[in-house]
Amino acid sequence: MSSKVALITGAARGIGLATAKLMQADGWQIAMLDRDTDELAIALPQVPGAVALPYDVSQPDQVDQAMSDVFDQFGRLDALVNNAGVADFGPIEQTDFQRWRTVMETNLDGVFLCSQAAIPMLKASRGCLVNIASISGLRASTLRVAYGTSKAAVIQLTKQQAAELGEFGVRANCICPGPVRTKLAMAVHSQEIIDAYHDAIPLNRYGSEAEIGHAIAFLCSQKASYITGQILAADGGFDSTGVGLPALRD
Template sequence: MAKAFEGKVVLVTGANSGIGEAIAVAFQEAGATVFGIARRQEALDEARVRHPDIRWLRADVANSKDVSAAVASAVSEAGRLDVVVNNAGVFRFAPLDQSTEELVRRQFEANVYGTTFVAQAALPALRASRGTIVNISSAAGHKPVPGGAHYAATKAAVESLTRSWALELAPHGIRVNAVAPGPVDTPGFDKSGIPPAALPTVKEAFVKQVPLGRMGSSEEVARWVVAIADPSTTWLTGQILSIDGGMSLT
């Protein structure tokens, strides 16, 4: 039986780690040709060893020139682009009085500017394929996060971009949706600035906010990204799907 994404080309940012890696693998299993973007050459090289059938490109999504070159290279190699997953993101939790300029900038640059640069660069190819964009938001995109306000603000921006682009691009047949995961145990937590000794307590505090009583897995998020992008999902746009064990209900 033909797989749903056979003949389709998918670009996933931040595909070398966590949720992005699971998304890239899930699209591959669904038959797509997958391009994975990684920021650091070393991470890209390691990811290539783990997933030799994914086509790896290096780009910092916060750098519009990097992004244009990577997207152009994918489109030129594959001849088309059907799905863009804006997954690359940074979460660095800090209260207001400890939110340095660098911390605020890095999160906005990766999460908001990056999402924008990738969508912009992909637009001509998505218009041609009547393709789709899936943005990765967070439960933090629509819930207050004391001690993580700037991360939450970046994801609120991602949700706003999703809804505006859905309307703006609907005349071109391009669907734009987002998923908003609750806490998922990924390497992102190790890079989040939380001292390693405090990580178990922080994760336990997150678990207490989840009615289903546990953190999610990257694969549990990935399956919904694939479902939203599926070519048979033809009438869903502008939606933010919470995949969070019920967290956003509380």
């Protein structure tokens, strides 16, 4: 198979699924990884011809098996999109170590493990990494001690990857989505929070899953062939407006 191959983690829903659809439309072959096997089975027919990888990015043995499956199926890997993540918001004093580790093992450990396991194939293809962090990794906010810290670490990890892998032709970049109109966000954001975000974001709205997907697809493409080590906030301008939304403090 001569088409380029992209592995997208957290691909059963949201930004991951939107990215899989967009990149397939651009001619990529897609491997979709997600530990939620039920949702992955529902998502797979929406990306015809994609390969399902029902694994957990926080488990080293499962990550190794996923990479082995990709090589067995395609014989190559050109892009790894580290999108899998979890969110657990709460005050610092209520974030016990187990809650902290639950966030870190997926949001940070998963990015590290998948990237490490993919490096041999990415070196061979002179491919790329795109890590999905968050606006919460760029600007502090209440109730996000574990989530925000994990995403800030992903930003630094991306820079480390770019610095070390560039000589092999491997690019590493990071997307920091702002508020995105996902099903999960709409389920947990009150109208007060939605209104506060709209007021604080210069574009006065949430982003869409597809808008983040287009940014990811661009960084994976040859159009971004001289871009590495960069942190792109796809956030409607939210990062430019300062910190703190009173509606998020309760």
